[in-house]
Structure formats: structure tokens, C-alpha cells
Amino acid sequence: MVAIGAQARVAGLSLAGVGVLVAEDPEAVRRAWQSVSDEVTLVIVTPAAAEVLSQTQLQGTRPLVAVMPE
Template structure:
């Protein structure tokens, strides 16, 4: 069974910690891409903020895990 991760602005993803989600705060586009590429193999689902999704661009569509984009 895989884990859940969240990538995006600290203020938008920090609360997911309370639900046991691995949080990868990233404020800028390069930080988002770095966090995305460093996600562990055991991750099955990634929640990304809309800003993080924009930073990832086509990389988001080539995901190796199920991905959900948070609304603005």
C-alpha cells in the first residue's frame, strides 16, 4: 500500500500533516520541480496546489502516481 504526499505552498499543504500525509512545501517553481522529482517510490497519490501544477506543466501529466490538483 502506498503513501500520500502533498506538494505546494506551505500555507496550503501544511494541514495535511494532521492526516498523515507527507508534506513537501515548495514556494517557487524550481522548488516544486525539485520536490516532485524527490518523491519516494512508495508514494501512490500526490496532492498538488494549483500553483505547483502550473510549475510542473507537462511533467504533471507524465506522473508515475495518481495526482490530484487542489482548486484555487
Template sequence: MATVAAIGAHVRVSGLALAGVDVLVAEDPDAVRRAWRTLPDTVGLVILTAEAAKALGSVGAPDPSRPLTVVMP
């Protein structure tokens, strides 16, 4: 079964843990990229803050070999 993860600043993603989301707190661009690289293969959906999506750039772009990503408004 696929899991859901969220990457971003603590104040933006911490509440998602209450819904069972694996929260990866990343306060700066380097931390975002590290969190992305360490995602387990079981993750099927990644929720990104706008800042995290910007830090990933094309790394987080849709790709059949990577999890589906969505960006929080």
C-alpha cells in the same frame, strides 16, 4: 502500501500533515520541480496546489509509471 504526498506553499499544504500526508513545502517553481523529482517510489497519490501544478506543467501529467495526481481547488 502506497503513501500520499502534497506539494505546494506552506500555508496551503501544511495542514494535510495532520491527516498523515507527507508534506513537501515548495514556495517557488524550482522547489516544486525538486520536490517532484525526490518523491519516493512508495507515493501513490500526490496532492498539488494549483501553483505547483502550473510549475510542473506536463511533468506532472498522468502517466502509468508516475503517481496519481490531483490539484487542489
């Protein structure tokens, strides 16, 4: 499981064992997404990160994507 987004939104998830990929701008979100291992089954993204990703990426079944509430 990994989380992608601004540090202020995702840093705390590391305390629960979630891998954190800090991405503060659209290009960083794209790079973070591409770096996600095929073994990851769940990606948690911030709403801002979700806006950068395509609907195909967000609605796929592998990995499952969950968008954080605002």
C-alpha cells in the same frame, strides 16, 4: 501520499497523515517532485505547483496526481 505546494496550502494535510513537501517557488516544486519516492501512489499539488509541472507529470497514472481547488 504526499502534498507539494506553498506551506499555507499544504501544512494542514500533515494532520491527516499526508507527507508535506513545502515548495514556495518553481524550482522548489521541481525539486520536491523529483524527491517523491517511487512508493508514493498519490501526490496532491496546489494549483501554483501544478502550473510548474508538465502535463506528462500531471496526467500520469503513477503516481496519481490531484490538484487542489483554488
